[in-house]
Every structure is written in C-alpha cells, then in structure tokens.
Amino acid sequence: xxxxxxxxxxxxxxxxxxxxxxxxxxxxxxxxxxxxxxxxxxxxxxxxxxxxxxxxxxxxxxxxxxxxxxxxxxxxxxxxxxxxxxxxxxxxxxxxxxxxxxxxxxxxxxxxxxxxxxxxxxxxxxxxxxxxxxxxxxxxx
Amino acid sequence: xxxxxxxxxxxxxxxxxxxxxxxxxxxxxxxxxxxxxxxxxxxxxxxxxxxxxxxxxxxxxxxxxxxxxxxxxxxxxxxxxxxxxxxxxxxxxxxxxxxxxxxxxxxxxxxxxxxxxxxxxxxxxxxxxxxxxxxxxxxxxxxxxxxxxxxxxxxxxxxxxxxxxxxxxxxxxxxxxxxxxxxxxxxxxxxxxxxxxxxxxxxxxxxxxxxxxxxxxxxxxxxxxxxxxxxxxxxxxxxxxxxxxxxxxxxxxxxxxxxxxxxxxxxxxxxxxxxxxxxxxxxxxxxxxxxxxxxxxxxxxxxxxxxxxxxxxxxxxxxxxxxxxxxxxxxxxxxxxxxxxxxxxxxxxxxxxxxxxxxxxxxxxxxxxxxxxxxxx
Numbered sequence: 001x002x003x004x005x006x007x008x009x010x011x012x013x014x015x016x017x018x019x020x021x022x023x024x025x026x027x028x029x030x031x032x033x034x035x036x037x038x039x040x041x042x043x044x045x046x047x048x049x050x051x052x053x054x055x056x057x058x059x060x061x062x063x064x065x066x067x068x069x070x071x072x073x074x075x076x077x078x079x080x081x082x083x084x085x086x087x088x089x090x091x092x093x094x095x096x097x098x099x100x101x102x103x104x105x106x107x108x109x110x111x112x113x114x115x116x117x118x119x120x121x122x123x124x125x126x127x128x129x130x131x132x133x134x135x136x137x138x139x140x141x
Numbered sequence: 142x143x144x145x146x147x148x149x150x151x152x153x154x155x156x157x158x159x160x161x162x163x164x165x166x167x168x169x170x171x172x173x174x175x176x177x178x179x180x181x182x183x184x185x186x187x188x189x190x191x192x193x194x195x196x197x198x199x200x201x202x203x204x205x206x207x208x209x210x211x212x213x214x215x216x217x218x219x220x221x222x223x224x225x226x227x228x229x230x231x232x233x234x235x236x237x238x239x240x241x242x243x244x245x246x247x248x249x250x251x252x253x254x255x256x257x258x259x260x261x262x263x264x265x266x267x268x269x270x271x272x273x274x275x276x277x278x279x280x281x282x283x284x285x286x287x288x289x290x291x292x293x294x295x296x297x298x299x300x301x302x303x304x305x306x307x308x309x310x311x312x313x314x315x316x317x318x319x320x321x322x323x324x325x326x327x328x329x330x331x332x333x334x335x336x337x338x339x340x341x342x343x344x345x346x347x348x349x350x351x352x353x354x355x356x357x358x359x360x361x362x363x364x365x366x367x368x369x370x371x372x373x374x375x376x377x378x379x380x381x382x383x384x385x386x387x388x389x390x391x392x393x394x395x396x397x398x399x400x401x402x403x404x405x406x407x408x409x410x411x412x413x414x415x416x417x418x419x420x421x422x423x424x425x426x427x428x429x430x431x432x433x434x435x436x437x438x439x440x441x442x443x444x445x446x447x448x449x450x451x452x453x454x455x456x457x458x459x460x461x462x463x464x465x466x467x468x469x470x471x472x473x474x475x476x477x478x479x480x481x482x483x484x485x486x487x488x489x490x491x492x493x494x495x496x497x498x499x500x501x502x503x504x505x506x507x508x509x510x511x512x513x514x515x516x517x518x
Contacts, residue, residue: 002272011278012514013269017262020510027364027506028255028499034356035248038349135388 081126084119089141092129098136104129157199161416169193169411172313181316182471185289188404189312192411208412219409222304223297227406228290229370234399235290235469235501236354236378237391244495245349246342249449250461254499256445257465258507260285260438265511268430276300279511281427284311285434286504287318287466293410294371295508299515305414306424310431312407318471321432322439322463326479329443330459334450336484337458339492347383354380361506367516368509375505439463439472442496464493467500 008014091107092099101120108116123129132138150156172190176183196215200206208215221227244250261282268278276299283295284307292311296304314321326335354376361372381391442462450456460479464472473493480489 008266008269011269011275013266016514021262023510024258024506025255028251031360032248032251035245042348134385
C-alpha cells in the first residue's frame with residue numbers, strides 16, 4: 001500500500017470530492033428551499049380548494065367540523081349521541097387526557113357498555129371525542 | 142477412548158485459541174463495559190460487544206459454524222448485513238421515531254447537515270492518499286457521516302471485507318461524541334458565538350408535516366437513487382407516524398422492527414470481527430481515518446455555520462454545526478450542553494435535533510452518491 005498525493009488523482013479522488021460534496025449541498029439546499037416554499041404552496045392549494053380551506057386535517061377535526069355544520073347524526077338508529085355521551089362520559093372523564101381509544105374500548109368492555117365500536121365511532125363523529133395529537137384523543141364534555 | 146478424548150480436546154476452543162482471539166475477546170469485553178458500565182451507546186455497543194466475543198470463540202473451520210462459513214446460522218443472520226436489509230429496517234424505525242417539525246420550522250438548518258458531510262469527502266481524499274483502493278476509501282470515509290447503519294450499508298456494497306472494522310469504528314466514535322466533539326466545538330467558535338440565541342421557529346401545520354416525507358423521498362431519491370433502500374424506509378416510517386392513521390404500524394416500526402434489526406445488526410457485525418480478518422494494519426488505519434472523518438465532519442458543520450452567519454441577519458449558533466453529523470441524539474445533546482454551559486438560558490436541543498435529522502438525510506444521500514460513483518456503466 002503506497003502513500004502519495006498521486007493516488008488521489010489516479011483514482012479520480014478530486015472529482016469525487018467536488019462532485020459529491022456539491023451534489024449533497026445542492027440537494028439539501030433545494031430540499032430546504034422547497035420546505036420554505038411549503039406554506040405558500042399549501043396556501044395556494046387551499047385557495048384553489050375553498051371547501052377544504054376551513055377544514056382542519058385529521059379525522060377528529062373533520063368530525064368536529066361536520067358537527068358544527070350539521071346536526072349530530074346518530075350512527076346507531078336506536079340510540080342517540082346524547083345518550084351514548086351520557087353513558088360513556090362518566091367513565092371517559094376519569095381518564096387522564098389525552099388518551100388512546102383503546103382505553104375507551106377497554107372501559108366499555110369492562111363495564112359491559114353496549115356496542116363499544118359503534119358507540120366510540122358515534123362519539124368521534126359527533127365531536128364528543130376529538131383527536132389531540134397523533135393517536136391520542138380528548139373528551140369534550 | 143483416550144484417542145477420542147484427545148481428539149475432543151483438540152477441537153475445543155481452549156486448544157484452538159491463539160493470542161489474536163484473546164485480544165478480540167478483550168475488545169469485546171471492553172465494548173460491553175462501555176455499554177453496560179458507562180452507558181455509552183448501549184443499544185448498539187452491547188450487541189456488537191457480545192458479537193465480538195462470540196465471533197472470536199475459536200472453532201474448527203469447515204464445520205459451518207462461523208459467520209463467514211456458508212450455510213451456518215450466523216452466516217444466514219449476516220445475510221441481512223451483506224444485503225443491506227438490517228440498515229433499511231433501522232431506517233424505517235428511525236423515520237417512525239423522528240420528528241422533523243423543528244427542521245421544517247427552520248429549514249436553513251438543513252444546510253448544516255449537508256455541510257457536515259464534508260468530513261466524508263475530506264476523509265475520502267485521506268484514505269486514497271494512504272493507498273486504499275477507491276471503494277475501500279469511500280467505505281472508510283462514510284464513517285464521517287456518524288451514521289452506523291449507513292456506514293454498514295455502503296461498506297456491504299463496496300468493500301464487504303471491511304464491514305467489521307468500519308462498523309466498530311463508526312459506532313465507537315458515536316459513543317465517544319462527548320469526548321471528540323467538545324474540543325473541536327471550543328476550538329472553532331468564540332465565546333460570543335456560543336451564546337447566540339436562536340430565533341423562535343414557526344409553528345408547522347400538519348399539512349407540511351405530511352408533505353415533507355413525500356417531497357423529501359422524491360427529491361433525495363431522484364438525486365441519489367442508490368439511497369432508495371435507506372431513504373425510502375426512512376420517509377415511509379415518518380409518514381406512518383405523522384399520518385395519524387397507522388399508529389399500530391408506526392409503533393411496530395419504531396419498537397419491534399427497529400429493535401430486532403438493531404440486535405441482529407449489532408450481533409452479526411460483532412461476530413464478523415473474527416481475529417484473522419480483523420486484526421491487521423488496515424483496521425488500525427481505518428480507526429485513525431474514522432476519527433479524522435468524524436472530527437472533520439464536526440468542523441465542517443461549524444465552519445459552514447460561521448460562513449452562513451456572514452450573510453444572514455438571523456444568526457445561527459455555530460455550535461449547531463457540530464450536530465450536522467447524523468449521530469442522533471448524541472451530537473445534539475452535546476451542542477445543547479455546551480450552549481447551556483456558556484449561557485444557562487440558551488436551549489439548543491431542538492435546533493440540534495433539526496441538524497441531526499438533516500444529517501441523517503445528508504449521509505444517506507452521500508452514501509447513494511458514493512455508491513453511484515462506482516456503479517457508473
């Protein structure tokens with residue numbers, strides 16, 4: 001193994017240095033530029049889509065928006081959302097917020113509450129349960 | 142019967158051991174001590190250290206036992222290293238654990254992650270100067286990215302015979318961040334620069350958080366398609382996390398998958414350091430070049446931050462340049478600690494994590510670029 005500056009030129013080292021370093025700098029600079037432009041791109045996208053302008057992303061927010069504009073629609077015909085909220089409220093209220101929906105489901109099973117899946121869905125769609133962060137929910141009493 | 146006993150004894154590790162095995166076993170014990178006793182990168186050094194011990198237990202060659210022997214269990218496990226499967230899985234988990242919001246809130250910090258990759262290219266020159274073959278030089282240089290899985294991934298593609306020393310060097314230097322980086326940070330910055338407070342980052346809306354993995358994977362992989370196997374899983378993992386609709390998958394990626402991949406990656410890389418292939422002059426040169434690479438990467442980031450400050454009104458604390466290497470979260474933590482040391486009200490952790498995140502992307506892009514240099518037809 002012989003040392004020498006000639007090894008660098010002989011193996012295209014200078015070219016790899018310049019091309020490689022400049023490429024990664026430019027690539028991440030472009031990515032940074034695109035990130036900087038994102039708020040503007042999103043503003044344009046929302047301007048072109050007036051129906052989605054006020055709707056916040058996420059299922060819970062959509063549900064909340066729906067709840068604001070339309071009367072609560074019970075998912076179970078024989079039950080109404082108010083009754084479900086009254087039944088589930090005391091139990092969910094004891095949970096430390098924010099919580100995972102699994103905990104609500106577990107409470108429903110432990111306390112023999114009827115139709116846990118459909119009831120939780122109803123609570124979500126009527127905005128009684130809303131998403132606070134990814135995968136975590138809060139109870140809107 | 143005596144013949145049988147003698148034959149058995151002749152095949153035991155005690156009879157087959159030579160000094161090199163013992164040296165490597167001592168190195169393995171030192172790694173275990175650093176991991177378990179000193180809490181230095183335990184998630185990585187512990188499986189590697191144990192692998193070093195297991196890989197250096199002497200055995201009769203040809204019975205399908207060792208990591209390099211075709212058909213052995215260890216060889217099958219090592220397949221994940223040689224093909225780059227484990228690094229990809231680690232990147233999937235890394236993506237599911239990474240919060241890019243701080244980077245999205247201050248995109249100019251991404252340039253520090255790019256600049257720190259300079260350490261890789263300077264070391265490439267150094268390794269070529271020392272007489273390493275180009276593919277070996279590129280594999281050694283990637284240690285400067287301070288990204289273990291990326292180093293292993295590229296080395297498996299370009300110089301698989303060097304995986305052992307390169308992986309050990311990469312992970313050792315990541316563990317030694319608190320020793321390597323602070324002197325360089327102090328050397329290259331003034332006290333006045335160290336107390337620069339960063340401006341507040343803007344709040345990042347959810348749509349941007351969702352756009353980023355898609356934009357990022359497209360741009361980075363179009364630039365360096367060879368990095369698809371690293372950046373594809375990285376951004377997928379992040380999208381799983383941020384979408385909010387695949388919590389189960391995100392949790393699996395960031396727990397079970399990354400943990401399993403880390404165990405097998407560390408253990409088999411450790412096993413690959415068999416004394417007869419590890420203990421040679423090349424390994425020593427690799428360790429020296431690795432330290433240089435890591436130091437140059439740290440310095441490149443800091444110098445770049447100082448250059449940016451010449452042109453920008455909103456100044457960057459140059460210490461953050463040291464977090465441009467992708468050693469998550471060690472280098473960000475080191476920057477934060479030094480910032481607090483000089484000004485107890487200066488919290489740099491969040492900004493350091495942003496630089497770390499861009500360093501991860503940057504080093505994966507560089508790995509793709511280097512690999513592509515040697516696959517040009």
